[in-house]
Amino acid sequence: MNSLSQIWSKRFTHYLTEVQKYMRFVFTGHLAIVLVFVFGAVGYNYSEWLKVVESSFPAEWLVAVIIGAILAFSRPITLLKEPDQVYLLPLETKMDYYFKKALQWTFFSQIGLVAVAYIVGIPLLNEVTELSSGQIWLGLGIVAVLKYLNVQIEFNFRYALRGKWVLIDRLIRIVLSILAIQTALTENLLFTVIYLVIFIVYNLIWKKSVNDQPIPYEHFVKLEQNRMMAFYRFANYFTDVPHLRGAIRRRAWLNFMYSLVPYTKTNTQGYLVFHTFIRTDDHFYLWVRLTAISALIAAFVNLPVVILIVAAALSFATTIQLKYALLSSKEFRMDMLFPVDPSLRTKAVHKLIRTFVFLQAIIVLICSIGDSLFYLPPLLILIVSELTFYLSKNPNNR
Amino acid sequence: MAVLELINVTGGYTRKPVIRDLNFTIGQGELVGLIGLNGAGKSTTIKHIIGTLIPQQGEIKINGITLKEDIDNYRSSFSYIPETPVLYDELTLKEHLELTGMAYGLDEKTMKERASRLLSEFRMEKRLNWFPSHFSKGMRQKVMIMCAFLVNPHLYIIDEPFVGLDPLGIQSLLDQMDEKKREGASVLMSTHILSTAEKHCDRIILLHDGRVRAQGTMNDLRRAFNMPNATLDDLYIAMTKEQDNE
Structure with missing residues (x-):
């Protein structure tokens, strides 16, 4: 018991430092500013809309559906690692404690999101429904109970069926959660209790089948890896x-x-090079992102100077980032042995960049049609890209 | 003329050499085994031959040419199968074969003919459009082997080929090597599987602490160690013990 609690707390600390390490970059980056503006704009529009919303608006259903959908995503955070399926095997029967800790963390780390979503819905409920504030806060309590049940069930279900049929379980939980919240908000508390009882029974069924099964390490480890990968990929946009x-x-x-x-x-x-670029998400989406920003600015901003600066800057970024990504070679690849001229790699990368920067220019051209100087941004894109390629150094020549 | 020739080759990753004064040759149609303990310098030797490491002293010639003299000619004279398969995650099996064919200047028809023979020999026809992430270790190894044999060079350099291959795969590889040998190609193969080396190699080079400890046919080696009827395993163990006593 003692060693397992040590394992959990060690993993947990490590996990938190890892997440903090990258979140720092995310929130000091341009995202933070964008988020402030987005939240501000959304909040303002929401409050304006509340002034004119009709009392027949189905607020209970809307809140129930949104909260129910969020509740259904209660993936367990187990922090299991690949070697565990070997090293923790002797502790199989004592793992209850570990998973209890894991599910506690899962609950507390995910409750915030549903709670915030519900609280955002409160002004709407106040406006449209006759609910007293006590009843509204009771709703929040029920949402918390539902979250707890969802976390438990998703874990037990994945455990019992080793990761199969997850969608069906999610669907069942979405429907039950929506009905429970909707009945609570329309003062049919008897039905709410019935749905909660169904939830508890549903949980017990899976819990029972968990008891006579070995731990599905493979599934839980895969789940952890996917989660961390998703996080790293997100963080990779910023650092x-x-x-x-x-x-x-x-x-x-x-x-x-x-x-x-x-x-x-x-x-x-x-x-x-063409296969590598088109099929590697990192390279391809880099181009998609930069091209999309350039195109949106060209389409919706009416200041020619801004369009030109953005087009030039993004053409530079596309060229330099792709050049470095495709030309730097740290690991051994078989093509290093090919009996072909070594300068072919640089030429191939240049051809690829030319092709896709040309496409970027075409897309920006289409988006700036109607402006008086519509041909200038695409032209600038092509010129900046060529200059960047020639004037930047080759990452292989140190 | 020797297909591969190492003359007084000394080299390594840093200034401290890992291999010292290596001298050996491989003739046309010969299958030569490079045998040694972990860390004896087998992989380092191979890295020098394929040109990812440059010798600090000495020369390496393939068909009488060094890498410096004619890099294209040198490189197209051999194909290499590394110990750990090195594949492109973003290319399918079919595209690996196409890329290799392009690089070594095969015309498309020849490439397709050779590829289809190799694919059926290694039972990989149904996996043509798969990405490497779906391959097992043995399948990845097979992709490397097929790419190497597709080129049909004068010299094959094969690093530890039998690890991870299933018995059928090993047999197919040995068959391919025999066939190429009969056609006049040479093979340098490093391995730990001594019984297979003993059975299939024409000559053995025993490497120890970065030096050639002994080389020759099995009979040459038995004579050198004064152990008639010894197997390669016996000789190998005798060599390491002798070294310990020094």
């Missing part, structure tokens, strides 16, 4: 996460691009 390897997707709809690098010896590196 460089060292151990992150970009996910690969086929993106078959872009297969026609490979016709630019047909089967010849001189296209060896081009063939490789």
Whole structure:
């Protein structure tokens, strides 16, 4: 018991420092400013809307559906690691304690989101319904109870079925949660109690089947890895996460691009670079993001100077980031042994960047049609990209 | 003329050499085993031959040419199968074969013919459009092997090929090596599986502490250690003990 509580608290501290390390970058970055504006705008519109909302508006249903949907996502945070399936095996029967701690953390780390969502809904409920403030706060209490049950059930369900049929369970819980909240908000508390009892029975069924099963380490470890990966990928937008390897997707709809690098010896590196760029999420979405921002600015901002500055800056960023990503070589790759001219790699990367910067320019051109100097931003994009490629140093020549 | 020739090669990762004064040659149609303990310098030797490390002293020639003299010619003369498979996560099996074919200047028809033979030999036809992340260790190894044999070079450099392969895979690899040998290609293979090395290699090079301790046919080695009828395992153990006593 003692050793397991040590394991949990050690993992927990490590996890918190890891998350804090990257969250610092996220909140000091440009996201923080964007969020302030977004929340401000949304909040303002919401309060304006509350002044005109009609009393027939189905506020109870809206709150119930939103909260119910959020509640259904109660993935257990177990902090299990791959080696655990070997090293913790002798402790199998004593793991109850560990999981109890894990589910406590799951509950407290996720309750905030539903609570905030509910509290945001309170002004709407006050405006539209006849509920007393006591009844509204009772609703919040019920939401907390529901969250607790959702966390328990999702864990037990995943445990019992080792990660299968999760969607069906989620659907059942969404419906039950929505009904429980809706009845609570329409003063049908008898029904609320009935739904809660169904919830508890549902939980007991799965809990019972948990007791006679070995721990599904594989599923829980996978779940942990996915969660941390999602977090790292998010953090990677703001800072460089060292151990992150970009996910690969086929993106078959872009297969026609490979016709630019047909089967010849001189296209060896081009063939490789085009596949790498199109299929690696990190590279491809970098281009998508920068192109989208450039296009949106061109479409919706009416200040030519701003459009030009943004277009130039993003063309520079696209070029330099792709050049570094595709040309720096730390690990051994088989193409380092290929009997082809070493300068082919640089040429291939240049061709790729030219192609996709050209597409960026076309997209920006389409978005700036109607402006008097519509041809200027695309032209600037092409020029800045070429200059950047020639004037920046090759990351391989130290 | 020797296909591969190492003359007084000394080298390593830092200034302190890992391999010292290596001298050996591999003739046409020869299968030579490079045998040694962990850390004896097998992989370092191979890295020098393929050109990812440059010798501090001495010369390495393939078909009489050093890497410096004609890099394209040098590189297209051999193919290499690393100990740990090195694949592109973003390329399918089919694309790995295409890329290799392009790099070594095969025309598309030849590439496809050779590829389809190799795919059926290694029972991988159904996985053509798979990405490496869905491959087991053995399958990844098979991708490397197929790419190497697709090129059909003068020299094969194979680092520890049998680890992770299933018995059928090992047999297919040995068959392929035999076939290429008959066609006149040479093979340098490092391995720990001594019984297989003994059975299939024409000559053995015993590497210890970065030096060639002994080399020759099995009979040469038995004579050198004065152990008639010894297996390669016996000789290997004798060599390490002898070294300990020094």
